[in-house]
Amino acid sequence: MYDSIVIGAGIAGAVAARTLAEEAGKKVLVIERRNHIGGNCYDAFDQNGILIHEYGPHIFHTNMEEVFSFLSRFTEWYLFGHEVVAKVGDKLIPVPFNLNTLQMVYEKKKADRLAEKLIAEYGEGSRVPIMKLRENEDPDIREIAQFVYENIFLKYTMKQWGQKPEEISPEVTGRVPVLISHDNRYFQDRYQGVPKDGFTPMFERMLDHENIEVRLSTDCSDVLRFSDQGVFFEGERFEGDVIYTGPIDELFECRFGRLPYRSLNFVFEHFDRESYQGHSVVNYTVSEEFTRITEFKYLTGQQDTDGTTIVKEYPFAYTGAEGEIPYYAILNEENQALYEKYQALAAGIKRFYLLGRLAEYKYYNMDAMAKKAMELARSLKK
Numbered sequence: 001m002y003d004s005i006v007i008g009a010g011i012a013g014a015v016a017a018r019t020l021a022e023e024a025g026k027k028v029l030v031i032e033r034r035n036h037i038g039g040n041c042y043d044a045f046d047q048n049g050i051l052i053h054e055y056g057p058h059i060f061h062t063n064m065e066e067v068f069s070f071l072s073r074f075t076e077w078y079l080f081g082h083e084v085v086a087k088v089g090d091k092l093i094p095v096p097f098n099l100n101t102l103q104m105v106y107e108k109k110k111a112d113r114l115a116e117k118l119i120a121e122y123g124e125g126s127r128v129p130i131m132k133l134r135e136n137e138d139p140d141i142r143e144i145a146q147f148v149y150e151n152i153f154l155k156y157t158m159k160q161w162g163q164k165p166e167e168i169s170p171e172v173t174g175r176v177p178v179l180i181s182h183d184n185r186y187f188q189d190r191y192q193g194v195p196k197d198g199f200t201p202m203f204e205r206m207l208d209h210e211n212i213e214v215r216l217s218t219d220c221s222d223v224l225r226f227s228d229q230g231v232f233f234e235g236e237r238f239e240g241d242v243i244y245t246g247p248i249d250e251l252f253e254c255r256f257g258r259l260p261y262r263s264l265n266f267v268f269e270h271f272d273r274e275s276y277q278g279h280s281v282v283n284y285t286v287s288e289e290f291t292r293i294t295e296f297k298y299l300t301g302q303q304d305t306d307g308t309t310i311v312k313e314y315p316f317a318y319t320g321a322e323g324e325i326p327y328y329a330i331l332n333e334e335n336q337a338l339y340e341k342y343q344a345l346a347a348g349i350k351r352f353y354l355l356g357r358l359a360e361y362k363y364y365n366m367d368a369m370a371k372k373a374m375e376l377a378r379s380l381k382k
């Protein structure tokens with residue numbers, strides 16, 4: 001009845017299913033345990049008629065023409081240069097830290113002098129990790145690095161990852177950039193924005209194909225059994241390809257222990273007023289227990305509404321309890337070794353493929369995920 005089975009209807013599963021159905025003519029069954037498609041990119045209207053992102057704000061951004069044109073078959077876009085500000089003291093300053101931020105945190109004469117120094121040292125348009133700035137001999141440049149470290153990086157990272165300052169690896173610190181430019185955009189990608197009528201309709205169109213059947217509210221363990229003898233679907237041996245985008249540890253009853261993740265508690269609030277913060281995303285980098293507030297109407301461009309809905313994000317350690325969602329894989333050697341034990345078990349199942357952030361225990365942006373899904377599906381076309 002089916003040539004291939006895809007578990008999970010997030011961007012990994014949906015792109016893989018469409019590619020298999022369309023380019024290889026395969027009959028594909030998509031199994032999704034939630035009662036909706038879209039995975040964590042899912043959006044929907046709240047009770048006040050405001051389009052919200054239920055699993056955290058998502059902005060699509062890419063330089064990959066192939067991915068952008070593939071997704072553009074299923075949606076028009078509301079494209080914009082995504083900007084983020086950080087609340088530091090009583091100011092909202094652009095992040096990543098750039099030459100405009102410099103003008104906001106120092107008085108003009110000093111800011112002009114520092115900007116000249118940064119341009120002379122690193123060149124206009126460059127992107128310098130703060131670790132590199134901190135190594136500079138010039139005390140002015142070190143002062144900027146120290147400001148960024150203390151006011152933009154440290155507390156935010158501690159909240160996000162639940163770490164103490166001494167536990168934060170210098171590698172992570174080193175990646176925080178300072179932009180030697182007046183570009184306030186958070187991403188520098190060519191295309192950035194959101195689907196004009198939302199992510200969920202984009203997924204609906206992607207999965208709307210005569211060769212694709214979607215079963216919602218179905219956990220793969222309801223219909224599938226995996227063993228070294230192969231895959232059994234509804235009690236019978238299944239000979240086709242199976243792509244799994246769910247958590248790899250759950251597939252094997254977490255027999256070696258759970259893979260650690262950070263989770264997030266999303267607290268939504270609605271206000272009967274035009275605007276709450278006037279920005280799509282405000283990061284709280286020195287105060288508060290939440291990491292950021294997103295005001296959806298500034299992200300989605302929605303205008304047919306008087307009120308406004310926001311979401312606050314509170315990070316916490318994922319325990320696997322009912323209702324918790326694993327969001328960010330915690331990448332270190334120990335966890336990677338644990339992942340590889342599960343990966344070795346999966347490798348023993350014939351025609352079984354791991355794909356996606358949960359199955360690969362890895363952070364992916366949407367565009368990279370879509371690309372990887374297309375590549376895997378194309379490799380299975382024969």
Ligand SMILES: Cc1cc2nc3c(=O)[nH]c(=O)nc-3n(C[C@H](O)[C@H](O)[C@H](O)COP(=O)(O)OP(=O)(O)OC[C@H]3O[C@@H](n4cnc5c(N)ncnc54)[C@H](O)[C@@H]3O)c2cc1C
Pocket residue numbers: 007008009010011012013031032033034038039040041055056057058059060061218219220221245246247264327328355356357358364365366367369
């Ligand atoms: C807070 C947050 C914000 C983000 N913002 C951005 C952003 O702005 N831009 C960007 O490019 N990326 C962003 N990302 C990353 C983006 O969410 C991922 O790239 C994307 O969700 C990965 O898709 P996926 O299909 O691998 O996983 P998911 O979206 O998690 O989909 C997996 C699906 O599999 C289903 N599933 C799991 N187990 C089973 C099972 N046993 N049986 C049946 N179904 C199952 C799940 O219910 C889920 O629907 C963000 C991530 C987070 C956490």
